[in-house]
Amino acid sequence: MTDLDLVEQFRADMPPADPATLARARNRMFREDGGRAPARRSRWVWRLAPAAALAAAVAATVVVAARPHHDPAVTSDAAQVLRLAAAEAGREPVLTARPDQFVYVDSLVAWAGASMPANTADKATYQPPVEKDRRIWLSVDGTRDGLLREKAVHQADAGNKLVLDDVPLPVQGNPIPAYAGNLPTDAKGMRDFLYTGGNSKHSADSSAWTKIGDTLREQYVPPASVAAMFEAAATIPGTSVVHQADLAGRKGIAVSRVEAGTRHDLIFDATTYHFLGERDVVVSDEAAPFPKNAVIGWTAQLKIAIVDRAGQLP
Template identity: 65%
Template sequence: MNDLDLMEKFRADVAPPDPAALARARAGMFRAEPAPRRRWVWRLAPVAALASVVAAGVTVVALRGPDSPPPAPEAVRVLRLAAAEARRDPVLPARPDQYVYIESRVAWAGATMVSPDNAQYIPPVEKNRRIWLSVDGTRDGLLDEQAVRPSEAGRDTIHRNTPLPVQGTPIPAYLRNLPTEATAMRNWLYAGTGATKEGGNPPDVTAFVKVGDTLREQYVPPASAAALFEAAATIPGTTVVKQQVDLAGRRGIAVSKVHHATRHDLIFDARTYRFLGEREVAQEDAAPFPAGAVIGWTAQLQVAVVDKAGQRP
């Protein structure tokens, strides 16, 4: 088994929270156990007192626990600017028989078991990724991935072209029915979070992670993307990390949330505030990850609508 296989089989821990996440799991988001791989590994924390947050004239209800501070003003500002940027985008027209095409660069760390109680960290393997998913969810899709890794010969290229057959109830990749208003979107982000289960994420963390899950490999129309960022601006405990870059090397600024030993970043362009991708970083030594290790990293490069699977825009 090579490093890429080990990486992709690592950390099957949390089920996806909503049908959209299930769709991406069904489509083979991160082979071979896609749904758990997509979930950022954050663990139990206190939940649930009631507070209100007012940001740029929009009032929404925020759920906070005693150890969950309000969002940092700068985090609110970045997310509101990202919302304004998203709202200016033109809507991509799409017929039900077409495909959402997303090109990205991704890298996920992994681990291999050295002994029953000792896992060894495997650094991220970078992959160029292209995926075609049915607009209305009724047609088979396609995943094309290429990874380059060091080897004794210098560099090995691993290429995979994987059909993605429809399974079960069709779930669209073009999200026409998401809320377009911040309060309704916040309710959607928190829907089903409920009380924290043992070993699971608290509602604020689940809601924050769901933002990235929603944007990663689906098409979110501009009004809904703007509402998504406006709603994210109300999630407690967020901060800003400056001087970031995404996996494609683009200069960014991150809105971040830390839970236990892990920091999850939503990265935006430092000048335009357009969404660029995500990053997950170990904040301290927590086996198998050493402090500062990158656990996951993504860069969204292109989103388009095409006529058939395998077609490039």
């Protein structure tokens, strides 16, 4: 029996964990050594794209074959956090929506940048992230124009305060539904989805890991698919646990993966294992011009809802 078979049967074979069991798991997760010597992290090599271009990079895709199901680089602690997150996600109520409605997502976001000098002999300059309050309305079936409302929350230079009023998001090309109701609901099918359409500049595992955040960030994914996604994520190699990972004032625990000197965190609530958002942290000089230990990007999902029109608050 493969690891994925075990993952698929994780919640089917066992009743939901009782509070005492969850408490024991949380205590173990927040011990600095996780109850054993730290797992040795594998090294992976890929070229870091400028942070300002990360969102656009998702569009350049190729089909990538999935890795074998079993890989010892998947640490047991990381897999356990993801499976607890899957169990939590599966208990969420389903939001229903009509095709003519909108998915509303309220989040805090911050992305660093790198300004490229006119003289190619000079080095790029690091630009610290600016925290923004981002609210977006996207069409459930993808056929109606959406809306973006974004403003800076903290700005070092008050004279450069960024405020964006209503920015229309017209439909372009083929409709892209914001209600992702057709995603797989089993771990094997979801793993195939994560490993399809990866970025050719990154490793297959890195692309699959990044696709989790890309999928959850600004669309509605039903609970069964979210649960399957975290179950499938537990099989991606090279992950580890960050025991203390605060995000937007909320205490969390992260499952992380390192590539080219940058650690990408998926952060979960430290008590309920509800998904909170993502964070990118520089862990070595390999990610220059971004300085070591800098948080160069994060997204904190605050609320997701279904509303009748763009601009309407739930």
